[in-house]
Amino acid sequence: MCIYNSRYLCSTRALTNETPLRDAEENLGMHLQDAGYNPGLIGYNDYVRDPATLPHGHPQKTTPCYDNVLPGFDWILFHDEYTSPQYLQWLREKGYPEGILDRIRISLPDVPPEGPGEHLPLCFPAHYKAEDSEARFVTGIATDWISRRKGCGWFLSLNYIKPHSPRICPSPYHDMYAPRRMPEANRRPGELDKPHPYYQLMAAEKQLENDSHLRETRANYYGMISELDACLGTLFEFLKTSGEWDHTLIVFSSDHGDYLGDHYLLDKAHFFDETMHVPLIVRDPSPEADGTRGTQLEGLVESIDIAPTLLDFLGRPKPDRFQGSSLLPAVRQAVPWQGKESIHFEADFRTRSTVPPGLHPDECLFWVIRDHQYKYVQFASPAMPPLLFDLQKDPGEFDNQADNPGNSAIVADYCQQMLRWRMRFEDQRMEHWAANHRRR
Template sequence: MRKKNVLLIVVDQWRGDTLPMLGHPVVKTPHIAALADEGVTFRRHYTQAVPCGPGRASLLTGLYMMNHRAVQNTIPLDARHTNIAFEVRKAGYDPALVGYTTTTPDPRVNAHSDPRFTVLGADMEGWRPVGSWGLKMEAYFAWLAAQGYALPENPWDIWLPQDMGPGEIGASRQASRVPAHLSDTVWFTDRGLDYLHGARRKPWFLHLGYWRPHPPFIAPAPYHEMYDPAQCPAPVRAASAQAEAQQHPLLRYYLENIQRSSFFQNGKGLGSQMDDAEVRQMRATYYGLMTEIDAQLGRVFAYLKETGQWDDTLIVLTSDHGEQLGDHHLLGKIGYFDQSYHIPMLIRDPSRAADGTRGTQVDHFTETIDTMPTLLDWLGQPAPRACDGRSLLPFVHAGAAPADWRTEVHYEYDFRDIFYSRPETALGLKMDECALAVVQDENWKYVHFAASAPLFFDLRRDPSQLDSVAGQPEYAAQQLVYAQKMLNWRLQHAERTLTGYAASPQGLRCRR
């Protein structure tokens, strides 16, 4: 039997609509496009939660956020949950981690003085870190110094524009001060290649993570000027931030509080104040960061081919969440709009079973919780009963969805106060009231809030989701249908680790 390798590529903050094979008019990622020609692209793939910590928890545990409950960055992940790393160890793999998982540990089994509680998130248990940059990027900054690069007093200033003028307060046409050959994208790639070189004679499982195109939104030369801002798509948004804010108090809070400084080292002022030209420049830079990742993935793919491992390796490319990128006057991954939740998913299966689907695309709704059962299925391992997702291999092997495949997508967001954002206080809510959940299909989108009125969008008439029809009498019956869909979803996916077991006169029984 040939060895089976797994390469799970997880990029950070990569919008699902920004891939050339999905019709994006600007972005060029030739290596990813070539990979798509040999695999299957999932057009409607969504994360179950944002930002990084909750999204990665769903990706790596296969659980909806309502079950794993790592509801925000800085909120711990319960130690009782398994994850893909623990599960592949059962198949004899030593799962390696390049990158990060943004996981806060369980304070019931870790000392409260643990330094991992002083940052946004550490590495998830079960992985063997082979390319972690530490709690505060110290490994990357140390590598820069070892290469002879003179670090500024504030190391993050390497992501300032090269010649910053006094009027620059955000998106810049200039290159970053750190050159491309010393970028964080190169650093992660080098760590991945180091691992692959050492593991090439045995079956391996590698999580290859990248920080980009996460902010700061500035790219090294030549990627900084690879795209013309004038050719980049204009933002989808209301006529003004004030008009947008009328949709919901949570949206108003973010429009009035998200600062450019969270996205640009030289940022000043609100993100919602960015005009059309600045948004287009930001997008040009964002696309450049994507092309830089694509170039580095080309190095990884070339190595697998040169060493004869290409046809032994399952490759999955996905992201933790998307990015608003100026749509709805927002920056970041927040709230309830598609741009934050729609993410890429591409699977390249080297086996002959996948030959009939190469280069195809899937229009069915798929979710990040499907990643874990897909990888386990390919390795011949069962998914844990608690797992909420389902294997995507039927799409890859048969080119068709199972008869009972989902007809909608679900995702959640928790907006309780954390140290860098305080919507809970601003909105006068209790901590556990700061929650929303979404059910969405081709025609309708229902957003339920724990402590405020819902939103309801007719996607046939309003695909940009600018005009909620919640509460309008002519939509009342349809809105009720989707509220019931959400209730059914929560009932069917309530935590079920042990609910398949039952005592009986004949002893313990287990149903899958």
């Protein structure tokens, strides 16, 4: 959600998909409306409405539902995970059998009747052809929508599910990459077998211990990325042939990474870099960006920086409640840029089935501060000591240095940094209002 509202999670407390978002109107979509745009959204954005704003008897007042769209956005197509009613109807019209046209079965690979054998099911292709995949369908919806706005200002939030689970690829992407050629996992035998309570939580979630299954999962992930890359190529070619390319800003990113067996984990969560480090590509069509075009800028940035960047491109000031910073000065080399001194991350793990007994739900929380030298993890529970990783000496994050007496000053310093950050980004709307309207 911070991609849209440019706010740290500590200021919204919307840390899970099921957590309602207060003040939802203060998001990128509403500010784009103020700029004269009618922003479109294809896919999903996992937004739960604040129950306090809903009338009595509304079903979402007592049952969390994140199948909503943020205020300010025109919901062109709701396409959650790998399907939507429109997509299933599209396949039906193409002659696909009714037996696979439901939310569950369309997301399952076409495993032969005798079963997958020694392989994971994800090694087998989807039931549909590549040109009929959900990613191609969503891309077509996007190009159709843009074509109707040719020559006019437009904004589109295009949200693909890939390379997210369920892990499935159509041919030829399902076996495009050989499992034997996949990179080794970032892990050590026994690395989760530590007395720290949070490591016990992670140890209870160990996955992909089998090396062949790990490699198959990685090959599948690479295939999903290549399929998505082909769809983006189709989209970009459309922008070029339609005359939209030369004045369209494109920001490509993701909301989280995937362990793929690193640290014996799968999917997202926890505090390792694999879940925090995501792609961020900014394609600025302006001539001022020619100096950095095609290059990789080294520096720390955060997801909250995306919305200010988009508004900056339109010449709009950063809204008062946005906590990120525009990246256009870096892209255009307007000022010397080194990135942020540190980045921040937090997670609430009260809903995980492996939570150690005895923890109060409100103690199931950790904050992370990361810079180029260290990563510091602070837990809310006194039963969970802090963690400290020296990223220069230990980039794989295997050796906790927080319990080393020689590092006590470093731990104290990062704890202070975290406290100052938390104080700085409290909700200070009323203080700002009072300061701006105080009698002089």
